[in-house]
Amino acid sequence: RKSVVRITTGSQALDDLLGGGIETLCITEAFGEFRSGKTQLAHTLCVSTQLPIHMHGGNGKVAYIDTEGTFRPERIVPIAERFGMDANAVLDNIIYARAYTYEHQYNLLLGLAAKMAEEPFRLLIVDSVIALFRVDFSGRGELAERQQKLAQMLSRLTKIAEEFNVAVYITNQVIADPGGGMFITDPKKPAGGHVLAHAATIRLMLRKGKGDQRVCKIFDAPNLPEGEAVFQVTSGGIMD
Numbered sequence: 213r214k215s216v217v218r219i220t221t222g223s224q225a226l227d228d229l230l231g232g233g234i235e236t237l238c239i240t241e242a243f244g245e246f247r248s249g250k251t252q253l254a255h256t257l258c259v260s261t262q263l264p265i266h267m268h269g270g271n272g273k274v275a276y277i278d279t280e281g282t283f284r285p286e287r288i289v290p291i292a293e294r295f296g297m298d299a300n301a302v303l304d305n306i307i308y309a310r311a312y313t314y315e316h317q318y319n320l321l322l323g324l325a326a327k328m329a330e331e332p333f334r335l336l337i338v339d340s341v342i343a344l345f346r347v348d349f350s351g352r353g354e355l356a357e358r359q360q361k362l363a364q365m366l367s368r369l370t371k372i373a374e375e376f377n378v379a380v381y382i383t384n385q386v387i388a389d390p391g392g393g394m395f396i397t398d399p400k401k402p403a404g405g406h407v408l409a410h411a412a413t414i415r416l417m418l419r420k421g422k423g424d425q426r427v428c429k430i431f432d433a434p435n436l437p438e439g440e441a442v443f444q445v446t447s448g449g450i451m452d
């Protein structure tokens with residue numbers, strides 16, 4: 213039986229909220245508005261995952277599937293320096309791929325699974341998990357097929373998490389909630405419907421606070437108390 217590894221987010225407050233950090237063996241989803249910090253958290257995890265276990269890392273490599281073209285290798289440099297790591301070595305241990313269609317995204321996952329069987333990975337990022345589905349199935353009447361393909365992709369992610377003891381971090385977009393009604397002040401909800409709600413073990417809602425501050429709220433997690441954490445986005449990544 214594999215034992216769970218918890219990987220630091222770079223923020224003590226956020227780690228505390230998560231019971232120690234992002235967990236292996238399951239999917240953690242972060243959703244929130246544009247600029248709420250989803251991708252910056254991904255960049256920080258790219259580095260912290262490579263820290264040794266006693267420094268709250270995962271002592272493993274990182275796979276990054278980018279569907280929006282927002283990965284910035286130059287952002288990794290100051291984050292690595294902040295953790296006292298060699299930036300080039302850290303970059304060498306991030307396997308990066310840009311996906312252009314949902315099918316491409318799925319095929320990349322198949323290829324990664326083969327790689328993970330050979331090398332010690334501890335984190336898989338898909339930023340964002342849903343963007344290509346929303347583009348590739350944008351027509352009316354395509355929702356059922358989209359959800360079916362999305363379920364297939366998420367089931368593949370769960371399998372990777374469990375088979376290779378990897379933390380899977382996915383980002384998601386928010387959509388207007390048509391059922392929200394006029395009396396709800398923030399009628400937004402995560403995209404992906406029940407399929408995504410079912411697949412993600414830990415669902416985090418991110419929002420902007422004052423200045424560089426961001427707020428993370430537990431939206432859904434079976435074993436975590438409800439609560440919020442405030443953190444900052446800095447040049448060195450996510451911090452208190």
Ligand code: ADP
Nearest residue numbers: 244245246247248249250251252253445446447
């Ligand atoms: P999302 O993926 O949720 O749309 P991001 O993770 O890309 O949002 O967050 C973007 C925000 O991160 C920017 O608004 C900016 O405030 C902050 N940010 C990005 N790079 C830096 C940096 N080098 N130093 C400080 N803040 C940064």
Ligand code: MG
Nearest residue numbers: 250251282339
């Ligand atoms: Mg982003």
